Amino acid sequence: MTRELLPTATPARTRAAVLQAVRPHRRTAVAGFGLLIVATSVGLLIQPLLGHIVDLVAGREQAAALAVPAALLVLVGLVQGALTAWGLTLVARLGETALADLRERFVERVLALPLDRAERAGSGDLTSRVTGDVARVAEAVRSALPALARSLLSIVLTLGALALLDWRFLVAALLAVPVQVHTARWYVRNAVPLYAAQRVATGEQQQQLLDTIAGASTVRAFRAEREHLERVAGRSRAAVELTMRGVRLMLRFYSRLHVAEYAGLAAVLAVGVLLVRDGSATIGTATAAALYFHNLFGPINTALALLDDAQAATASLARVVGVADAAPADAAPAIRQQEGGGVSVRGLAHAYEPGDPVLHGVDLDIRPGERVALVGASGAGKTTLAKLVAGVHEPTAGTVETPPGVAMVTQEVHVFAGPLADDLRLARPDATDDELRAALATVDALAWAEELPDGLATVVGEGGHRLTGAQRQQLALARLVLADPAVAVLDEATAEAGSVGARLLERAVERAVDGRTALIVAHRLTQAAAADSVVVMEDGRVVERGSHADLRAAGGRYAAHWSAWTDHRQDV
C-alpha cells in the first residue's frame, strides 16, 4: 500500500478556518483586544510621567512637586494591571473556545474518515496530528497568542506615543524597522525548511525508540543490542545536529536584532540632541523618547521570537484544518443496504495497487442468521473479502449488499484508556451495568472482569491495568455483543492465543455471533466444522462452498485442508 498522507489546508483555507472559528465569538474578540489596547495605552503614560519628573528636576522644582506624577504612576500601574487581566481573560476565552471547537471537529472528522483512507495515511500521520499538532496549536493559543497580542499592541502604541512626543522621534525609531523586517524575512525563509526537517528527524527518533524499546525482548534474544543501540544513537545524533542548526539560526537572528536595536537607539538619542538644541523638546521629552525605545526591545524581541512558535503553530494548524475539512465519508456507494438480515456479494473484485488484483469476481450469499466460515491458505484473499463485506474498503468492481449495521472484529485489539465499563459503553452508550455484565458473561469474561482490583470500574488501557491478549480479545467480543449488529465479520479473532486459549476464544466467538449473520475467517478448522456453511478461497476466488460434511466428502480443496488439519489429530 503506498503512503498517502492526509490533506494539509492551504494558507488561505487555514486563515478562513480561523476567521470562521472566531466569528461566533466576535464580541469577546472586540472586547478583549479593546481592553488590551486601552491597557497598553495607559501603560504608555509611564514614560512621559518619568520624563515630567526629569523636567521638574531640571527646572529645579521643589521635591513636593514630585508627589503628583508619582501618584499618577501608581494609578497608571493599577489601571493597567486591572485592564490587562480582564483583557487577557477575554482573549484566552476567545482562543480556547475556538480551539476546543476546532479540536472537536477534528476528532469528529478523523473518526468519520473511511478506514482505508486512514490506513493509507499510516498510523503515524494521524497520531502525530492528534498529539503533536493539536498540542502545538493549543500551546500557541495558550501562551503565544496573548504574548504576541500584547507585544504587537505595545509596539504599535509605543511608536504612536513616540510620534506624539515629536514626529522626528518616530522617524528615528523607524530606522530600525528595515533591519528588523529584513531579519525576520531572512529568518522565516531559513527556518521553515529547517524546522520541517527537524520535525521529521524527531519523529524518526521517536519511531526508532518505540520500535527498539517495545521489541527489547526480541532484540536481546537475537543479540541485536548493539545494532539497535547504534540505530537509536544515529537517529538521536541526527536530531541533535538539526536542533543545533536551528539554535544557531535563531542566535544569528538575535544578533541581527541587536544591530537594529543599536541603530534605533542611536538615532533616537541623536534626534534628542537635535531637538533639545533647537528648543523644540525638553530634556524630559528626550528622556521619555529614549525610555520608550529602550522599552520596545522586550516586545519586539518577544514578537519576533514568537514568529517561531507562530510558524510552527501555523504549519500544525494547517495540518489540523486539513483533516477537519476532509470530506466526511460518503456512505460507500458500492454497499447497498438490503432488507432482511442476509449478505449478498456480486462480482466482487479488488486491487490495493492498480494492476495487482487480490480478488476476482467473487459471488457470495449469506442467509440471514447463517454462520459462514471463510477458509483458505494465507494470501488467498480471505481478509480482503471480509473487509469488503464490512465496508472497510471500497471494492474495485462489484457490489456488496448488507443490512445496516455490520460489525467487524479483527485480531487487532485496542483497549480504551479509562474504566472498563466506559470502554464497553462505547459500543452501547446507554447500557446498564447489568447489560455490561451480561455481555461479559456471554464471552466468558465476567469472572476475570469482576476479579479486577475495582471490578468494572478498573481503569484499563494506556497507563491502567494491563490485560492479557486473550482478555483484550474477549473485551472486543463483548463490545460486539453490546453493539448487537445484524451481521458480524470476524477476522482471525482467535489468532493471538495459543491453542488452549484459542479454544476458549472460539467458544466466546460462537456465543457472540449467536443469532447473527456471521462471516468468520477461520484458521482453526474447528470453527469451520461448527459453521453452517464453509467457503473455500484460493488465489482471490471462491473455489468451494458447502457444508463441512459435504465438502469433506467431496474430496476437494476443503477436504485437503481438513486432512492437513486433522492429520496429526487422529488416533492412529
Next chain:
Amino acid sequence: MHTGRDVLLRTVASQWRRLAGGSLLGAGHQAGEALVPVLIGVAIDQAVAGGDWGRLLLWLAVLAAVYVGLSFSYRFGARAGERAAEEAAHELRTAVVARVLHPGGGAEDRLPGALTGIATEDVRRVGAVLMAALAAVAGLTGLVVAGVLLLNTSVQLGLIVLAGTPALLWLGHLLGKPLERRSAVEQEHAARASGMAADLVTGLRVLKGIGAERAAVERYRRTSRDSLAATLRAARAEALQNGVVLALTGAFIALIALAGGYFATTGDITLGQLVSAVGLALFLQGPLQLFAWVNAEFAQARASAARVAALLSAPPAVPAGDREPPGDVAGALRLRSVTYGRLRDLDLDIAPGELVGVAATDPAAAASLVRCLGRQADPETGTVELDGVPLRDLDPGRLREAVLVAEHEAVLFEGTVTSNVTSDAGHAPGAAVAEALEAAGAGDIPPGTPVSERGGSLSGGQRQRVALARALAVARPVLVLHDPTTAVDAVTETRIADGISRLRRDRTTVLVTTSPALLAVADRVLLLHEGRVADEAPHSDLLRRNPGYRAAVLA
C-alpha cells in the same frame, strides 16, 4: 548512578567545559545589558542635556562597543549552553536505551510508552538543567553589575532598588502562588482532552468495527468541554497574576522615581543618574524573572532525573555469571527440580540434536518454561543446564548466542522482510534467508516487502511466518520456538513443520506448542501437566494412550 542527584551531577560534570565557557559569556551578556540603560542615562546627561554632538558621538561609540560585546557573548554563550544540553540529553538517551536492552533485562516493568517518554522528555529536561545553570550564572552577574552601578550612583537609591526588586518579586510570587497552584491543577485537567483524542485515534479500527464513532465523538466532546472549562479557569488565574505583577511594577517605578527625583532635587545625584536608576530598576526585573524560570527548570529536572536514575539503576532480572559457554555448543539441555511460575519440581532432559515437542495443558506453564530457557528469569529453585553448565553461571548475552528462544510475541522491526530475517547482521547470507523463508512457509512473501513499525503492514499470519524465518535463519545451536504458527492455516502449518525439521536437522530444537502438526514432526513429545512432565513419547503414541494429551492438543 543511584539517585536523581547523581544523574544531575554527572550531567554537569560531563559538560563542564561548555557550561563554564557558556556561563562566562552569558555573564558578559547580562553585564552588557545592565550597562545599556546606564549609558542611555549618561548620554542624556552629557550629550542631550547640553546639546553636545561630540559627546554624543563618544557615548554612541561606547554604546556600540557594549552592544558588540553583549551580542557576541549572547550568541556564543547560548550556543555553548544549548550544545551542552543537547549533548547531555543524547548521552543519557543512549544510556537509557542501553539499559533497556541490557542482556540482564529488568527494565521492562514499565510500559514501552513510559520508557520512550524517559528516553525523550525526561532526558531532555535533565539536559536543560545545563542551560538553566548557565542562565542562573548570567542572571546573577547581571544582578551584581546592576547593583554595583546603582550603589555607585547613590547608596540610598541603590539600596531601595536592590531591596525593593526582590521584595517586589516575592510579593508577586506570594500573591500569585494560590493562582499558580490552581493553574497547575487545571492544566493537568486540560491535558486530558489531548490524551483522549490520541487514544481514540489509536483505536480507530475498533471503533469503526463496531460502529462506535458517534459514541466516541460524544464522549470526546464532553471531555473537551470539561477541559475547556478547566483551561479557562487556569487562564483567568494567570491573567490575574499578570495584572497583579503589572500593578506592583507600576508602584515600584513610582517609588524609585519619587526617591530618585528627591535625591536629584537635593543634588545628591545628577539628572542622568536618575534616568539610569529608573532604567536599571526596569532592567533588574529581567534577571530576577530569569531566576523564577531557572527554579522551575530545576524542579522539573529533579523529577526527570529521578525517573532516569530509577531506570538506570534498576537491578537486572538475571545476574551475569562469570563462566564462558562451551566453545562448541553441543546443545544438551537439562532441567533439575525447577520450580518457577507454574513449573513444579520439573526434571527434563533434551539430548544434543534432538527435535523435542513440549505440550503444556496450561499455557502459563509453557510460558514459564520458555522464560527459564531463554534466561529471562532464573528458577526459584533447581537448575537449568546447557551442556552441563548451569545457565546461572553464564552471561545471559553470551547464552543467547547459543540458545535462541523465539517468543510467541516476537516483534518485527521497521525495514524490509530481508532486514528482519537477517536481524543478526552478517550471520545469515542471502541463500540462508531464502531457505529460512521457504522453511517458515513464507516463500510467497517477496523478501523486499517493506515492514512498518512492529510489522503493522503485514497480516498476522505473515508477521508470524517472517518472525519464524528470522528465528530459523540465525541457526543457533539450540532453538526454542513458542507457539510459532497460531495465525497460520493448516496446510501451511504442515509445510512449516516439515521445514523446521529439515532445517534444524541435528541441532537441538524445542517446540513449545499444542499444535498437532508441529508436534507430529518431533522425535519425542513431553506432556507438561501440573508443572511437571506427566508423560513422554512420540506424538502418535501419546495421542493413542494419553487422554490428557488428546484433550490438550486436539481441538
